[in-house]
Amino acid sequence: MLWAPTGPAARxxxxxxxxxxxxxKTHPGIVDLASRFVGNHGFAAAAIDGPIxxxxxxxxxxxxxxxxxxxxxxxxxxxxxxxxxxxQAAIAxxxxxxxxxxxxxxxxxxxxGTAYGLPLAAADARINxxxxxxxxxxxxxxxxxxxxxxxxxxxxLFQQKWNDQLFTREGQFDLFDRLGSEEKWLKVYxxxxxxxxxxxxxxxxDFLARRLRSIAATSRVTV
Amino acid sequence: MLWAPTGPAARxxxxxxxxxxxxxKTHPGIVDLASRFVGNHGFAAAAIDGPIxxxxxxxxxxxxxxxxxxxxxxxxxxxxxxxxxxxQAAIAxxxxxxxxxxxxxxxxxxxxGTAYGLPLAAADARINxxxxxxxxxxxxxxxxxxxxxxxxxxxxLFQQKWNDQLFTREGQFDLFDRLGSEEKWLKVYxxxxxxxxxxxxxxxxDFLARRLRSIAATSRVTV
Numbered sequence: 001m002l003w004a005p006t007g008p009a010a011r012x013x014x015x016x017x018x019x020x021x022x023x024x025k026t027h028p029g030i031v032d033l034a035s036r037f038v039g040n041h042g043f044a045a046a047a048i049d050g051p052i053x054x055x056x057x058x059x060x061x062x063x064x065x066x067x068x069x070x071x072x073x074x075x076x077x078x079x080x081x082x083x084x085x086x087x088q089a090a091i092a093x094x095x096x097x098x099x100x101x102x103x104x105x106x107x108x109x110x111x112x113g114t115a116y117g118l119p120l121a122a123a124d125a126r127i128n129x130x131x132x133x134x135x136x137x138x139x140x141x142x143x144x145x146x147x148x149x150x151x152x153x154x155x156x157l158f159q160q161k162w163n164d165q166l167f168t169r170e171g172q173f174d175l176f177d178r179l180g181s182e183e184k185w186l187k188v189y190x191x192x193x194x195x196x197x198x199x200x201x202x203x204x205x206d207f208l209a210r211r212l213r214s215i216a217a218t219s220r221v222t223v
Numbered sequence: 224m225l226w227a228p229t230g231p232a233a234r235x236x237x238x239x240x241x242x243x244x245x246x247x248k249t250h251p252g253i254v255d256l257a258s259r260f261v262g263n264h265g266f267a268a269a270a271i272d273g274p275i276x277x278x279x280x281x282x283x284x285x286x287x288x289x290x291x292x293x294x295x296x297x298x299x300x301x302x303x304x305x306x307x308x309x310x311q312a313a314i315a316x317x318x319x320x321x322x323x324x325x326x327x328x329x330x331x332x333x334x335x336g337t338a339y340g341l342p343l344a345a346a347d348a349r350i351n352x353x354x355x356x357x358x359x360x361x362x363x364x365x366x367x368x369x370x371x372x373x374x375x376x377x378x379x380l381f382q383q384k385w386n387d388q389l390f391t392r393e394g395q396f397d398l399f400d401r402l403g404s405e406e407k408w409l410k411v412y413x414x415x416x417x418x419x420x421x422x423x424x425x426x427x428x429d430f431l432a433r434r435l436r437s438i439a440a441t442s443r444v445t446v
Contacts, residue, residue, distance in 0.1 A: 177385075185412055185413070185422060186409075186411035187409065187411070188408060188409035188410070189408055190405070190406065199408060
């Protein structure tokens with residue numbers, strides 16, 4: 001899925017949206033974020049389905065049943081390399097459109113969006129800024145995230161829920177601590193794992209928009 | 224010290240500025256914040272000296288020597304009740320001027336500004352929103368802060384430095400955890416205890432300005 005403003009072509013900042021477990025590329029929360037980046041900031045946004053989610057499965061499944069199926073899959077085989085490769089193919093296809101500022105690519109992805117987004121940001125320096133969080137280094141099959149975190153070098157805002165029932169406080173602090181980024185911030189919000197709303201939602205839009213605008217302004221000056 | 228916009232009288236939001244150890248009520252960092260709230264937002268701001276700081280002492284002393292003198296004083300007698308009483312007298316005197324929105328009073332104070340500001344916010348419900356942080360429940364003579372924290376009920380943004388050399392990560396998490404506020408957020412910034420700059424400084428202005436504007440708008444509607 002690709003969302004972009006209508007009107008004259010321009011090299012716009014691009015936000016990649018990694019949805020959470022049980023969601024999919026056109027989940028209302030993803031469409032809401034895409035609309036904010038396009039409508040409020042003139043950016044483009046793109047999303048692909050996570051493994052066994054959305055159009056990657058035969059029948060539709062959502063909510064707790066889909067989340068349980070994802071967690072069972074994750075614990076058997078997290079499929080990180082395949083998902084990183086899919087995102088890298090998506091980035092290449094998007095940049096081939098010649099419509100985006102290749103120096104202003106942001107990642108949004110918390111929870112499952114971090115499980116795949118952190119290894120992607122570690123592997124692909126085209127990601128210039130990342131909104132991560134709500135996943136811990138001590139979670140099942142997360143050694144790969146702990147290992148990849150020091151290779152993430154772009155600015156990161158890491159979001160954490162203070163009473164997350166899925167991920168421990170310590171595991172999230174640990175994952176944040178391991179990030180190699182010189183500029184990194186951790187923000188804790190009250191409440192359980194879901195929902196993402198209020199100040200947290202505001203920060204997602206505000207952080208990525210401010211950072212991408214600033215990068216885009218710099219790249220226009222120096223190119 | 225009182226800073227306020229020139230021009231017609233209005234019931235403005237008021238930000239109380241609690242300076243850090245070794246600083247004083249007209250320290251450049253305090254004047255900078257006051258200027259932001261007055262100049263960028265049309266609020267008023269006020270500051271008084273902390274114990275043994277500024278005009279409360281005979282000779283001027285600043286930097287590490289003043290900080291060491293404060294920490295020695297704190298470990299002998301933290302003087303919390305006296306400082307809370309002074310701030311409450313200051314608030315009463317300020318409200319007597321009939322120039323501020325008494326329902327939109329914010330507190331700024333990190334480090335020593337939290338050592339006194341947290342007990343003040345716990346004791347005085349006139350404080351509607353607070354920016355706290357950079358102090359821990361496990362620091363010397365901080366049982367009083369741990370005890371008072373659950374009585375703080377206003378929205379709080381708690382700031383913490385990831386490599387603070389004075390306060391432990393765990394002690395700061397613990398103090399944040401104890402806050403009684405339904406709306407509370409913790410944000411971690413890279414670096415040591417000082418300086419306060421960049422994203423942290425931006426967040427201080429942004430958080431207090433947004434919250435006070437929102438409270439002031441509501442109080443205008445309902446009064």
